Amino acid sequence: KAGVTQTPRYLIKTRGQQVTLSCSPISGHRSVSWYQQTPGQGLQFLFEYFSETQRNKGNFPGRFSGRQFSNSRSEMNVSTLELGDSALYLCASSLFVTGSGNEQYFGPGTRLTVT
Amino acid sequence: DQQVKQNSPSLSVQEGRISILNCDYTNSMFDYFLWYKKYPAEGPTFLISISSIKDKNEDGRFTVFLNKSAKHLSLHIVPSQPGDSAVYFCAAREMGGFKTIFGAGTRLFVKA
Numbered sequence: 204k205a206g207v208t209q210t211p212r213y214l215i216k217t218r219g220q221q222v223t224l225s226c227s228p229i230s231g232h233r234s235v236s237w238y239q240q241t242p243g244q245g246l247q248f249l250f251e252y253f254s255e256t257q258r259n260k261g262n263f264p265g266r267f268s269g270r271q272f273s274n275s276r277s278e279m280n281v282s283t284l285e286l287g288d289s290a291l292y293l294c295a296s297s298l299f300v301t302g303s304g305n306e307q308y309f310g311p312g313t314r315l316t317v318t
Numbered sequence: 319d320q321q322v323k324q325n326s327p328s329l330s331v332q333e334g335r336i337s338i339l340n341c342d343y344t345n346s347m348f349d350y351f352l353w354y355k356k357y358p359a360e361g362p363t364f365l366i367s368i369s370s371i372k373d374k375n376e377d378g379r380f381t382v383f384l385n386k387s388a389k390h391l392s393l394h395i396v397p398s399q400p401g402d403s404a405v406y407f408c409a410a411r412e413m414g415g416f417k418t419i420f421g422a423g424t425r426l427f428v429k430a
Contacts, residue, residue, distance in 0.1 A: 207361065238420070245324075245407060246362070246420035259416040293361055300416055307418065309354075309361030 205230065207296050207310035215316045221282040224313045228275050228296030234258075235277040236307060237269060240291040249292075252277055253300045281315075289317045321345045322410050324421035333430050337395040341408030341421055344389065348410040352418070353382060353393050356405045365406075366393070398428045 208227045216222050228235050237249040248261035252271035269279045275296075281288055291314050295307035323342045331337045341351075349370040354362035368375040368382045368391070375382050381394045395402055408421040 236418075243327075243422055245322075245422035246409075248417050248419070251416060261417070295361070306352075306364050306367075309363065311359060311361050 207294060207308055209292075209294050209310040209313050211313060212311065213314045213316075215318060216284050217318055218284055218286060220284050221280065222284060222315060224279045224281075224292055224294075224315070226277045226279070226294030226296075226310060228277070228294075229308055232296035232298055232308070233275050234297045234300050234305075235271055235275065236295045236297075237277070237279050238293045238295065239263075240293055240312070241289075246293065249279065251300065258300055284317045286317050289315060291315075320422070321348075322408055322419050322421040324406075324408055324424045326424050327422070328425040328427065330427040330429065331398045333400055333428055334397045337393075337398045337402065337426055337428065339393045339395075339406050339408075339424050339426065341391045341393075342389060343391075343410050345410070345412065345419075346389070347412045347415075348419075349413040350411040351382070351384060351391050352409040352411075353380075354407040354409060354420075355402075356407065356423070362407055395426075398426075400428050400430050402426060403428045 210225045234253045236251040238246040250260045255271045266282045271277045291312045293312045295309045297307045352367040353365040355365050356362040384391045405423045405425045407423045
């Protein structure tokens with residue numbers, strides 16, 4: 204079974220631009236979560252989608268948005284990029300909505316650099 | 319406000335010895351805890367978990383201990399191997415919650 208895939212793997216953008224990242228979950232998984240990883244901060248939860256609906260959201264500004272399609276693939280969009288948005292963005296999939304015993308499987312991440 | 323804290327950014331251990339990675343949390347509503355391992359250029363992979371109704375869970379060389387009164391958990395790796403060198407993240411979930419809260423990670427170096 205193929206794992207979680209994320210595209211692109213690396214991306215360089217300039218301040219003020221917008222970016223769209225893509226995530227394809229493991230086949231059969233219906234939940235997709237997005238995390239931002241920066242040095243010293245660990246993984247910060249962005250949001251989770253299940254059955255095309257946002258189920259939970261972290262403490263990020265409205266510039267960060269996402270969506271999920273009927274095939275469970277998800278996209279994350281960041282508008283008006285800032286230097287501080289430079290990070291590794293990780294996507295994780297699970298069978299159902301995140302909860303006890305429902306493990307998440309992570310993709311390799313997209314490394315975004317904002318200059 | 320970091321609800322899950324890993325106070326040691328890095329740890330170096332000799333091959334064959336025990337590695338102990340520590341994690342503290344502040345939210346008493348957390349009832350499920352996980353450890354993930356992350357190699358460079360890869361996403362985190364699930365390692366082991368423990369429910370708050372237990373104080374120990376073992377899986378091969380990996381054992382997680384939970385001390386609820388101290389709001390502390392630890393991951394023991396015995397014996398440590400060079401392939402265990404990675405970043406280890408501690409994570410926690412609230413009862414009925416939908417978010418997984420991660421610590422900042424501890425980089426483990428296992429020297430041959």
